[in-house]
Amino acid sequence: MNLFNGKTVTVILLSVLLLGVLYCYMYQSYRVVPLEQEVVRPDSSLKYTQPSIVQGRTDVVTVTPWLAPVVWEGTFNPVLLDSIYKSKNISIAATVFAVGKYTMFLKDFLETAEQHFFVGFRVHIYVFTDRPNEVPQVKLAAGRQLTVRSVPSSKRWQEISARRMELIQTLIEEKLRNHADYIFCLDVDSKFHGRWGTESLGGMVAVVHPGYYRDSRSRFPYERRPKSRAYVAHGEGDFYYCGGAFGGVLHEVHLLAKTCRSNFEADAKEGIEAAWQEESHLNRYMWINKPSKVLSPEYLWQDFKSRNPEIHIIRFSGVVKNYAEIRPNA
Ligand code: 5GW
Ligand code: MN
Numbered sequence: 001m002n003l004f005n006g007k008t009v010t011v012i013l014l015s016v017l018l019l020g021v022l023y024c025y026m027y028q029s030y031r032v033v034p035l036e037q038e039v040v041r042p043d044s045s046l047k048y049t050q051p052s053i054v055q056g057r058t059d060v061v062t063v064t065p066w067l068a069p070v071v072w073e074g075t076f077n078p079v080l081l082d083s084i085y086k087s088k089n090i091s092i093a094a095t096v097f098a099v100g101k102y103t104m105f106l107k108d109f110l111e112t113a114e115q116h117f118f119v120g121f122r123v124h125i126y127v128f129t130d131r132p133n134e135v136p137q138v139k140l141a142a143g144r145q146l147t148v149r150s151v152p153s154s155k156r157w158q159e160i161s162a163r164r165m166e167l168i169q170t171l172i173e174e175k176l177r178n179h180a181d182y183i184f185c186l187d188v189d190s191k192f193h194g195r196w197g198t199e200s201l202g203g204m205v206a207v208v209h210p211g212y213y214r215d216s217r218s219r220f221p222y223e224r225r226p227k228s229r230a231y232v233a234h235g236e237g238d239f240y241y242c243g244g245a246f247g248g249v250l251h252e253v254h255l256l257a258k259t260c261r262s263n264f265e266a267d268a269k270e271g272i273e274a275a276w277q278e279e280s281h282l283n284r285y286m287w288i289n290k291p292s293k294v295l296s297p298e299y300l301w302q303d304f305k306s307r308n309p310e311i312h313i314i315r316f317s318g319v320v321k322n323y324a325e326i327r328p329n330a
Pocket of ligand 2: 188190244
């Protein structure tokens with residue numbers, strides 16, 4: 001019997017090949033762990049107080065029934081979070097509208113954003129205004145930018161409101177793709193008072209409205225007419241979210257803006273305007289498509305409201321405004 005006939009040689013060669021492949025595969029899978037551990041952050045960022053798994057805030061709900069975190073002071077470590085996102089070299093866009101006399105709010109908004117909004121990160125603020133010459137000169141830190149985009153004047157709030165979603169949609173399509181990772185859309189009649197940073201980042205992010213967060217949902221000012229595309233039925237809805245602040249990753253906010261805009265316009269064609277315009281559409285959208293992160297009312301308080309005990313910090317708050325003075329036709 002010839003041990004070295006063609007068949008045996010083939011079998012031996014195939015076995016060697018198989019062992020080789022197996023070895024490479026095992027070697028790889030053993031390596032995966034150390035390789036991943038090599039991508040560590042600087043030592044100092046790994047030293048922080050031990051997180052507890054049994055103690056934390058008990059006075060507020062810190063997770064939704066669909067397991068999205070609800071961000072409250074005391075639920076996160078800002079230094080740890082910043083170090084995680086620093087290594088990803090993220091950039092954050094923010095939109096703010098200042099049409100008509102609302103340009104008067106820009107100075108405080110922009111100056112306080114410098115002090116509190118994603119400090120140390122790449123931030124690009126887009127101001128949409130019909131009065132570009134009234135945009136104040138604010139000194140920006142390195143890595144931070146401001147762009148002014150002209151929009152037509154409008155006397156009707158409904159028009160401004162409707163166009164907000166449209167302008168957010170087209171900004172993302174035309175400018176932001178491949179230039180920003182996250183976007184936040186904020187009301188201009190507000191100021192930052194405390195940190196608003198990486199703890200707020202998520203796929204789709206909504207802020208719980210300060211005016212309704214302790215109420216039963218039967219009292220939420222959702223759009224209640226079924227013929228509107230912003231309709232939320234009685235007995236439905238999670239929270240009442242603010243129209244004055246929302247955000248998330250680019251593609252999520254793009255879809256949100258596009259959907260809200262088309263629902264808003266389809267309603268308008270039928271002569272319907274939702275109770276709180278785009279805030280109503282946003283609330284409907286967030287009911288159907290749950291936000292992946294919910295920000296507590298720390299992230300949009302109102303200056304006229306006294307601070308409730310569960311509010312340990314006010315990060316962003318709407319100023320008290322004189323409606324007669326600033327609003328057209330008011
Ligand atoms: C708002 C209401 C009635 C008429 C006009 C306006 C208006 C809103 C305006 O004239 N110019 C303008 O830039 N806005 C933008 O929409 C601002 O960014 C403003 O922060 C946002 C939402 O309107 P607010 O802040 O008056 O609404 P509330 O519900 O926060 O009081
Ligand atoms: Mn506002």
